[in-house]
Amino acid sequence: MSINNKKAxxxxxxxxxYTAGLVLQGTEIKSLRAGKASFNDSYCVFxxxxxxxxSLHISEYAFGTYANHEPLQERKLLLNKKELKKLEGKIxxxxxxxxxxxxxxxxxxxxxxxxxxxxxxxxxxxRETIKNRENDREIKRNYGL
Numbered sequence: 069m070s071i072n073n074k075k076a077x078x079x080x081x082x083x084x085x086y087t088a089g090l091v092l093q094g095t096e097i098k099s100l101r102a103g104k105a106s107f108n109d110s111y112c113v114f115x116x117x118x119x120x121x122x123s124l125h126i127s128e129y130a131f132g133t134y135a136n137h138e139p140l141q142e143r144k145l146l147l148n149k150k151e152l153k154k155l156e157g158k159i160x161x162x163x164x165x166x167x168x169x170x171x172x173x174x175x176x177x178x179x180x181x182x183x184x185x186x187x188x189x190x191x192x193x194x195r196e197t198i199k200n201r202e203n204d205r206e207i208k209r210n211y212g213l
Contacts, residue, residue, distance in 0.1 A: 070172035071100075073107040078197060080167055080186030086155070088119070089146035090171070090179040095129035095136050096143075100179055102129075105171055112145065112166035112183055114156050119145040121168055121181070145181060155185060163187045 076082075092100070099105065104127035112121050120142045128136045147155070158164050170182040189197070 070170055071103060071105050071107070072170050073110075073168055075107070076167045076169055076184065076186070078189075078194060080165065080184065080188055081193070082167075082169075082184040082186040084185045085169065086147060086151055086183050086185075088181050088183055090121075090181050091144040091146065092179055096126050097179055098129045099126050100171060101173060107168055110168050112168065114152075114159065117152065117156070119147060119152060119155070119166070121145055121183075124168060145183065158185055 106125040106127075108123065108125060110121060110124040112119055114120075122142045123140065124143060125140055155166060159166065165186055165188065167184050167186055168181055169184045172180055172182075174180050
């Protein structure tokens with residue numbers, strides 16, 4: 069089970085990707101296992117040396133009680149100190165952003181998130197991406213690949 073951020077690959081060029089652990093409350097993991105998450109305009113920010121993901125919408129658990137979680141709260145991401153320092157240095161450069169790419173549950177049952185260090189694409193880059201995608205579809209259609 070994984071939830072992908074398809075829009076991110078259209079909007080950004082990615083230099084590096086990292087796998088980070090997610091700090092979740094009780095009912096959030098149940099909603100994730102049901103596939104109830106959305107990446108709409110989500111992004112990552114540093115706060116006092118720690119990395120947080122903002123605007124990640126994890127729907128409330130349907131069978132939750134008064135202890136249900138807030139859908140849009142910020143969630144802490146777990147990375148090594150070395151990776152955090154590297155990312156924080158890159159973010160200070162102009163044009164770089166950290167974007168969530170995918171949420172998945174690993175074999176041990178923990179929620180993980182792939183994040184990417186990316187630079188925003190210009191409009192002509194986006195048009196080029198669309199053109200390449202359409203050319204690939206045409207080739208597959210014509211040659212039966």
